[in-house]
Amino acid sequence: MTRTVVIGGGVVGLACAIELLRDGHAVTVVEPGVPGGEQAASYGNGTLLNPSSVVPMSSPGLWKKVPGYLMDPLGPLTIRWSYLPRLLPWLRRFVQAGSTPAKVAATGRALQPLLANAPALHRALAEEAGVAELITRQGVLFAFPDRSAFEAEALSWKTRRDNGVKWLELDADELRQREPTLDRHYTFAVLIEENGQCRDPGAYVAALAAHAVAQGAQIVRSGATGFRIEAGRLRAVTTRDGEVACDKAVIAAGAWSKVLAAAAGDKVVLETERGYHAVISDPGIEPRYPMMPSDGKMACVMTPAGLRLAGQVELAGLDAAPNWKRAEVLLAFARKVYPGLPADLPPERVKLWMGHRPSTPDGLPCLGLASGCADVVHAFGHGHVGLTAAATTGKVVAALVAGRPPPFDLAPYAATRFR
Numbered sequence: 001m002t003r004t005v006v007i008g009g010g011v012v013g014l015a016c017a018i019e020l021l022r023d024g025h026a027v028t029v030v031e032p033g034v035p036g037g038e039q040a041a042s043y044g045n046g047t048l049l050n051p052s053s054v055v056p057m058s059s060p061g062l063w064k065k066v067p068g069y070l071m072d073p074l075g076p077l078t079i080r081w082s083y084l085p086r087l088l089p090w091l092r093r094f095v096q097a098g099s100t101p102a103k104v105a106a107t108g109r110a111l112q113p114l115l116a117n118a119p120a121l122h123r124a125l126a127e128e129a130g131v132a133e134l135i136t137r138q139g140v141l142f143a144f145p146d147r148s149a150f151e152a153e154a155l156s157w158k159t160r161r162d163n164g165v166k167w168l169e170l171d172a173d174e175l176r177q178r179e180p181t182l183d184r185h186y187t188f189a190v191l192i193e194e195n196g197q198c199r200d201p202g203a204y205v206a207a208l209a210a211h212a213v214a215q216g217a218q219i220v221r222s223g224a225t226g227f228r229i230e231a232g233r234l235r236a237v238t239t240r241d242g243e244v245a246c247d248k249a250v251i252a253a254g255a256w257s258k259v260l261a262a263a264a265g266d267k268v269v270l271e272t273e274r275g276y277h278a279v280i281s282d283p284g285i286e287p288r289y290p291m292m293p294s295d296g297k298m299a300c301v302m303t304p305a306g307l308r309l310a311g312q313v314e315l316a317g318l319d320a321a322p323n324w325k326r327a328e329v330l331l332a333f334a335r336k337v338y339p340g341l342p343a344d345l346p347p348e349r350v351k352l353w354m355g356h357r358p359s360t361p362d363g364l365p366c367l368g369l370a371s372g373c374a375d376v377v378h379a380f381g382h383g384h385v386g387l388t389a390a391a392t393t394g395k396v397v398a399a400l401v402a403g404r405p406p407p408f409d410l411a412p413y414a415a416t417r418f419r
Contacts, residue, residue, distance in 0.1 A: 008250075046308070047201055050196075056111075058096075131204060181286070199302075250376075278331045279305050366414075379396075
């Protein structure tokens with residue numbers, strides 16, 4: 001029986017832990033917070049399980065927009081001036097990663113196997129954990145003011161089509177029938193029926209943690225700091241509270257994985273994309289579909305707590321204080337999406353949140369064996385697709401730990417690509 005430590009108790013780490021337990025390993029999860037708690041990116045994401053999310057953030061011509069990102073502190077993507085010097089190496093690679101349609105296409109091909117069939121895979125995990133009702137598959141609407149706005153994103157939709165994504169195109173009348181809560185300035189939409197939703201990611205992660213414990217996992221409430229490696233073999237994961245002896249380890253610590261990867265021999269280019277959300281309890285409307293408005297660049301989704309509006313990308317590092325005006329921007333835009341929302345909402349019906357997406361500049365996670373020790377496995381840096389990709393990532397990690405061939409080529413995800 002292999003003793004394996006999974007560093008990180010978010011959705012990726014717990015999916016890895018469950019698949020490792022399935023293989024018969026002794027599993028310890030090292031996580032400083034409460035799995036599913038508000039401190040984690042897994043808690044506050046846009047809830048969507050989208051196999052269609054094969055389009056990277058970076059795109060041709062992005063460099064022209066960087067000055068605007070610096071000048072507009074409330075835009076959908078912004079960069080804090082004070083953080084710019086530290087961000088430049090990541091930002092340079094970010095712009096280069098999507099500089100040509102060929103590069104965008106290559107990233108899409110690499111993401112496709114990680115995201116394929118995600119709603120069904122998560123449904124199976126949720127059933128095991130006793131929370132099957134949290135995973136739904138009614139499709140996701142992408143709404144546009146008109147068809148020309150859709151056609152302006154031709155490269156993104158070509159990338160999706162080239163990776164097997166299918167959709168229904170809806171004119172104004174069809175859109176109104178399917179989603180009557182939507183503002184009438186949206187006259188065209190695309191419905192991707194294969195996409196799904198995790199209605200409460202925090203509750204889902206908490207249930208996965210409880211399921212892992214029920215299957216024999218231990219959870220150590222501490223922060224990992226590195227590894228004890230002797231003669232090329234892993235002996236222990238070091239934590240703030242001592243060592244956890246092990247034979248294998250998985251780095252799934254999200255935005256905090258950079259230092260751990262370096263300790264395992266890989267210098268990776270990893271940043272936090274700070275994301276925000278606002279939740280309106282009792283919003284007075286019941287949208288039928290999770291939705292992405294093209295002019296809002298955010299997810300609008302119903303959850304048990306209310307209407308969640310999630311999005312924004314702020315590049316400002318791990319330590320900067322939240323800029324809550326960014327969450328308020330989401331709230332204000334929601335009234336343009338749903339005219340039925342109350343004009344005045346009392347503060348007690350609105351909850352704001354900020355979290356840290358772990359993002360590589362090319363939009364691909366680090367997934368594979370560490371360079372400095374083959375007993376350490378990288379499983380971090382999923383950016384905007386961490387929830388969707390978690391189930392497949394768990395299966396990949398279990399194969400690597402067991403010495404089985406992975407289900408697809410992992411070369412695009414190698415940490416050595418940053419050398």
